[in-house]
Amino acid sequence: MFNNKSKSETTEAAVPSGSASLIGGGTTLKGDITSSGDLRIDGTLIGNIICSSKVIIGANGVVEGDISGQQADIMGKVTGTIKVKELLMLKSNCLVNGNLHSAKLQIEPAAQFNGQCHMIQEQPASQSSKPGQVSTPKTDFSKSPALAI
Helix, strand or coil: CCCCCCHHHHHHHHCCCCCCEEECCCCEEECCEEECCCEEECCEEECCEEECCEEEECCCCEEECCEEECEEEECCEEECCEEEEEEEEECCCCEEECCEEEEEEEECCCCEEECCEEECCCCCCCCCCCCCCCCCCCCCHHHCCCCCC
16 A cells, blocks of 8 residues: 555565574474574574574573584584584583584684594595595605705
C-alpha cells in the first residue's frame, strides 16, 4: 500500500548476502547449519556447522557436532571435529573434545583441548609434483666460504 516493492524484493533487501548470523544465549537448535556469512553461536547447537566464512563460538556457546569454516574462534565448548582452512583460535576457558584440522593454530594457556591436531597447508598451483615425491631445495655449498676446504 505504501511502497511499490513486492514482498520478495523487500525480503532480499533486508537480508544482504554474506551477513552475520547469531544463535543467541538460551536458544537450543537441533540440526545442521550452512552459512555463507559469519556465524556466532552463544546458545546450544546439536548438529554440524558448514560455513564459508568465520565461525565464533561464544563463552556460553555449546556445539555438539563438527565445524567446518574459513576461520574459527572458540571460547565455549565444542564436541566434534573442527576443520578450518585458515586460522583456528582456542581462547581461554574453552573446552574442545575432538580433532583439529587447520593451517594455523593459536591456543591460549587456559584453553583445554583433547584430541589430535593436524596442520594442513594448501600447496600453490605452481608447485606441481607427483604423489609421494618429495622435492628438496638444491644448495650449492661449494661457494660458501665457511665450507671451502
